[in-house]
Amino acid sequence: MAERKILLGNEAMAYGLLEAGCTLAASYPGTPASEIVGTLAALKRSGSIAMHVEWSINEKVALETALANSYAGRRSAAAMKQVGLNVAADPFMSAAYTGVKGGLVVIVADDPGPHSSQTEQDTRQFAMLAKVPVLDPLGPAHARDLLHAAFELSEDYEVPVLFRPTTRVCHARQDMEIRPFRQEQPPPRFEKDPARWAATPKFRFLLHKQLNEKLDAVSRDGRLQPVQLNPAARVAQAAGVIVASGAVCAHASEVLKDLGLWEEIPLYYAPMPFPLSEDFLTGLLGQARRILVLEETQPVMEAQFRDRTKVLGRLSGHVPRQGELLPETVEGLVRVFAGLPEAASPQGAAAPGRRPTLCAGCGHRAAFFAIRKAFPRGIYPGDIGCYTLGLNLGAVDTVLCMGASISQAAGFYHAFRDSGQNSRPIVATIGDSTFYHAGIPALINAVIQGCRFVVVVLDNATTAMTGHQPTPAEGKTLDGRPVPKVSIEDLARACGVRHVSVGDPYDFQAFTDLLKAAGEHTRDPEHGGMAVVVARRPCLMDRKQPKPDRKPVPAINDKCQGCGFCITHFECPALVFHGKDEAVTVDDVLCSGCGVCVHVCPHDAIQIPSQAGKESNHS
């Protein structure tokens, strides 16, 4: 019997790529997509696969790299989260026109909810915009299988295929049989065809025409037509029909069975929600009395019905226009659709939970506290990563998208300077990986526009939030080949920044002084300009990093008045508040021994017990 394993949806998709003979996978990490290429990267590191696997510098680069490998006749994949496709939109739109040779599957994970993203955007609408087919898997095991179909479709029609799992597919686990990976890799063949691969606008018109023809043919492809999951339910007799795609279809299927409607209401699953075939749309409109469309998060299938008089969905107001379609939401919608009474509401709604916070001992927390101290009343544009949680510390005022901290700081700079107010300090914070991803053009732009503000690059030597993927400072490829390390401070200087410093935020006083010196530079009327401070402290959760020296767990002395200052302004999870006038205590399990909190208490109530022969507090 074949081996059976429980795989995460993202692992299952990685296995699907390997089974299908994909030769190159490129990605920039982002929840909920990170473990797809993360799984491949681990296999690559252990030397067990031939595929070229890379953590690219950003999604645009990842997609362009994968596309050219496909031009050379080899199966390729790029993986990213939904907002990553915004970054890669330029190559993606154009690749639809040029088409592909070897199958190209662009896996883009959506995050209805959202759980870990800036938007609830529906990547299937990107497919409509670009005119490429999109597949929407039901769950982990199905996603693995559907990837095979995605490659076949891509090669048969020479078109990139979008593959759109949602969080509930990516981060579900399911048991499945393990299958062998395809080992042989086709040799690269690139046939020059400038009218296609380097098309000028005149030829682009022709490519657009071809793309339209491809898309029409794809919509009719028999392999990916909507399929009725419960054939015992008869469309002609039913009061209504449900059309669903993705994880929502799995919810709907379970709900129909639980409510005893499995043989009453036909449920269609659409593996390819765009393009739906005209035959399916008109056929269903002709037969069904009412059609409920369940999909996340935008009306993509619903909008393809040209006559929507009997179609219920988001456009008609029957399905919520935002938020995840949880199984309980689907149950409510199905009950209304089937004319059943409302479900008895479950006992008590969820209490508001704890908000996320930076880990105990996180270097970012120390850096943020120092920034607040060095630049009180500042404007603090922030960025995307763990350090977005600087929000909790009042040290992040804006969060928009990858790299925007620097360009937004520039915008604030112009706003205040142009109205003659130079007094307000502006400090942008950006993580190391985000700086490489999208911060560099913004920094160059700030320099050449004559901006004067401080950029703090929070360098924890990894891409922490998404699971510790390497950054360009790593100095080796996934298979262990040495490559040049790309240094943040060299890049900052090359961008034209004349004041660049590096410090350790654990070394609190010295680091605060570095920040102040950077601030001085931005105010120096003659030689001043942009300043970059690199806050270098490896992530404590990254097992690849050496463990830092641990100071003893701090002691709270009798000066503690329970004022709560350390709780609200430092928010270390290891400091436990017991109410006003009660002394704070230290959770010795959570405490990492970083010792930074001694600098926080305004009453000097936090002390590091002195170690024999050692200065306990080297500030």
Added chain:
Amino acid sequence: MKQQIILSGLGGQGVLFVSKILGEAALARGLSVLMSETHGMAQRGGNVIAHVKVFEREREREAGGPDPVMDPAWHASPLIRPGHAHVLLALHEEGVKAHGHFLSPDGVLVCNRTPRTGPGDVDATGIARRLGNPVAANLVLLGFAAASGALFCSLDDLRRVLEALGGPRRDANLAALEAGSGAGDE
């Protein structure tokens, strides 16, 4: 559906680890599993939830059989609806507030809480601390739940999973599980 379990805790308490152990125990019993977990920002100290659904394995699909999407194993939701969980394992008592509504009216609550307020409570953190292994409170709670008969699997099933998992923490993990299993007798 054989059993639906909600695991609730705070980021860093090892909710994911417990869900994996339960999944492996189900697999070893020839059952199928479908689970959902929390990743990304919510893992940083916030409330973390995992859904574990265990059910009888559907007949294997035959090669060349009907369309693969017809496989009934793919038609189950990875999420448990509120009011439908048979068991809630709360690694932190805050989990009862945050995720208690998932529990079915006749479901079983197992909670890491001191002082104890009912038969489902156990001071898992205190027990783990006495073992010198405070981060193993998750396994103490799991051992307690298995010994109380609340789970689809036995204590032996879990032992075998931890043994097969091995690793440098193997013995400490097993000790925590055992300590939890004996906690009901105290």
